Amino acid sequence: MEYVIIGNSYAALGCINGIRSVDKTSHITMITKEHYPSYARPVISYVLCGKAKEENIYLRPQEFYEENNITVLTDSEVVQINPEAHLLKLSNGNDVSYDKLLIATGSSPFIPPMKGLENVKDKFSFMTLDDMKSVEKAVNKKKNVLIIGAGLIGLKAAEGLLERVKSITVVDLAPRVLPSILDEEASKIVQKELEDKGIKFHLGCSASEFKENSAILTTNEEISFDVLILAVGVRPNIKLAKDAGIECGRGIIVDDMSRTSSPDIYAAGDVCEQKELTLKENRIIAIIPNATLQGETAGVNMAGEEKHFTNPVAMNAIGFFGSHIITAGTYTGEAEVISDESFYKKFFIKDDKLKGFILMGRAVDRAGIYTAVVRNETSLSSIDWNTLKEKPSLAAFALKERKSMLAKEV
Amino acid sequence: MKRVYVNEEWCLGCHLCEYNCAFANSNEDDMILACKDKSLDARITIEDRDDGVHFAVNCRECKDPLCLKSCIAGAIFRDGDMIRIDKDRCVLCYSCIMACPYGALRPTKEKVMGKCELCTDNGRKTPACVEGCPNKAIVFEER
Numbered sequence: 001m002e003y004v005i006i007g008n009s010y011a012a013l014g015c016i017n018g019i020r021s022v023d024k025t026s027h028i029t030m031i032t033k034e035h036y037p038s039y040a041r042p043v044i045s046y047v048l049c050g051k052a053k054e055e056n057i058y059l060r061p062q063e064f065y066e067e068n069n070i071t072v073l074t075d076s077e078v079v080q081i082n083p084e085a086h087l088l089k090l091s092n093g094n095d096v097s098y099d100k101l102l103i104a105t106g107s108s109p110f111i112p113p114m115k116g117l118e119n120v121k122d123k124f125s126f127m128t129l130d131d132m133k134s135v136e137k138a139v140n141k142k143k144n145v146l147i148i149g150a151g152l153i154g155l156k157a158a159e160g161l162l163e164r165v166k167s168i169t170v171v172d173l174a175p176r177v178l179p180s181i182l183d184e185e186a187s188k189i190v191q192k193e194l195e196d197k198g199i200k201f202h203l204g205c206s207a208s209e210f211k212e213n214s215a216i217l218t219t220n221e222e223i224s225f226d227v228l229i230l231a232v233g234v235r236p237n238i239k240l241a242k243d244a245g246i247e248c249g250r251g252i253i254v255d256d257m258s259r260t261s262s263p264d265i266y267a268a269g270d271v272c273e274q275k276e277l278t279l280k281e282n283r284i285i286a287i288i289p290n291a292t293l294q295g296e297t298a299g300v301n302m303a304g305e306e307k308h309f310t311n312p313v314a315m316n317a318i319g320f321f322g323s324h325i326i327t328a329g330t331y332t333g334e335a336e337v338i339s340d341e342s343f344y345k346k347f348f349i350k351d352d353k354l355k356g357f358i359l360m361g362r363a364v365d366r367a368g369i370y371t372a373v374v375r376n377e378t379s380l381s382s383i384d385w386n387t388l389k390e391k392p393s394l395a396a397f398a399l400k401e402r403k404s405m406l407a408k409e410v
Numbered sequence: 411m412k413r414v415y416v417n418e419e420w421c422l423g424c425h426l427c428e429y430n431c432a433f434a435n436s437n438e439d440d441m442i443l444a445c446k447d448k449s450l451d452a453r454i455t456i457e458d459r460d461d462g463v464h465f466a467v468n469c470r471e472c473k474d475p476l477c478l479k480s481c482i483a484g485a486i487f488r489d490g491d492m493i494r495i496d497k498d499r500c501v502l503c504y505s506c507i508m509a510c511p512y513g514a515l516r517p518t519k520e521k522v523m524g525k526c527e528l529c530t531d532n533g534r535k536t537p538a539c540v541e542g543c544p545n546k547a548i549v550f551e552e553r
Contacts, residue, residue: 014479042482043482046501056499059484060484288482288505315509316508367513395459395463405470406416406467406470406512
């Protein structure tokens with residue numbers, strides 16, 4: 001059996017793990033456009049601020065690939081998939097054949113057309129290790145940084161850079177920060193925390209024109225900068241799959257076995273969409289646990305056993321300057337807020353189920369207990385929800401449940 | 411593998427395991443110095459129910475650990491049957507706290523994530539919570 005994985009990130013590693021749980025020996029080829037084997041992509045902002053060492057960013061030591069009979073083709077781009085011939089064409093002209101293929105090509109920064117952007121010399125995305133290295137070279141204590149995008153990538157870049165530059169300004173079309181993850185109240189709290197650290201925000205507006213060292217906003221304000229970071233959004237890298245006739249929506253459509261519409265081709269991670277648990281609709285769930293679990297599911301099925309991943313939900317742990325937010329699920333159903341000065345929590349309940357939540361401040365402690373209630377679709381009437389919503393605890397579960405969690409191997 | 415289990419019918423809810431755990435992981439020679447007037451850096455948590463039931467929760471050393479699968483930094487890893495945390499890699503992002511269904515992880519005073527490692531990381535033979543449990547409610551055994 002010859003396995004091929006396009007991609008080098010968490011879904012790829014999950015897939016390797018899945019394959020090796022069944023098939024200990026067959027050769028695996030991992031193909032990546034990047035210059036590196038698997039590394040911890042979201043750790044790049046921590047490397048910038050000195051909280052992580054660059055040498056620790058690699059998720060597996062070099063020996064791992066050798067010991068597991070894995071060939072890593074770095075700096076290699078797949079330009080075509082031929083499903084009938086089970087053949088990949090690389091940009092260097094080489095062919096790679098496969099019996100089972102995983103597409104884990106992730107997503108790329110989406111840069112909308114913006115007037116004058118070509119005038120800006122020092123402009124970067126912030127998704128890869130190479131992006132981080134380029135940004136690191138371009139900044140110093142005298143530089144003013146403008147970040148377009150107040151989503152996760154933009155704000156993590158801001159956090160990573162704050163101590164290394166003169167100033168940071170963030171612009172976003174949305175009227176609030178992290179609009180896709182937080183509600184208005186939580187957005188306000190995060191924005192205030194970041195402003196207290198010295199980050200400036202211009203929200204509800206966009207850059208209408210760029211000059212070499214300044215941006216003119218739709219509010220007519222002009223913001224000068226030395227370094228521009230573009231973090232507007234991402235798009236899944238589906239072109240390869242689409243060209244090969246594989247069924248795609250916004251992402252490559254996969255089932256709960258990570259299978260695409262094409263036999264012997266699987267997909268996992270940020271590039272694919274799968275039926276999301278709380279909505280029962282296809283969604284791209286671009287988070288690490290999901291990539292790992294979809295990848296692992298793909299791997300087991302590629303190796304000939306059967307595995308289903310039936311409860312994908314979004315979940316995010318987001319932290320800035322030592323304060324933390326944990327969210328999960330979707331914000332559908334009836335909302336309930338519990339808060340005081342030191343914490344904020346909001347639950348979303350529908351049909352006797354916890355569909356999602358936002359936790360901030362000390363409310364993040366033991367948050368996984370809530371995540372499990374979402375992922376397991378626990379009927380809230382079967383547990384002591386009134387106790388649980390005040391404080392995450394296993395005490396809210398009945399004896400039988402407690403025993404199944406605590407009195408045996410899990 | 412031997413794990414820590416709590417027979418909740420025997421648990422008094424005395425919280426002594428939390429003190430013994432914090433002491434065992436404190437690098438102090440004196441329990442008073444380790445625990446008095448300090449926020450307890452324990453890796454085991456006692457839960458109390460209104461009906462008088464008490465029990466302790468620590469890392470389950472899951473066979474399919476969601477903490478490991480959620481770790482962004484590759485800091486949580488498998489070492490035989492045990493799950494461990496590489497303190498040099500942890501960036502304290504809380505992804506493991508987000509994922510663990512048992513609520514078994516919490517940050518330590520060293521500003522990295524911590525969890526029970528069955529006292530294998532502090533030079534003991536038997537977990538301190540088990541040794542110190544006055545009613546032998548906490549046991550270290552294979553199930």
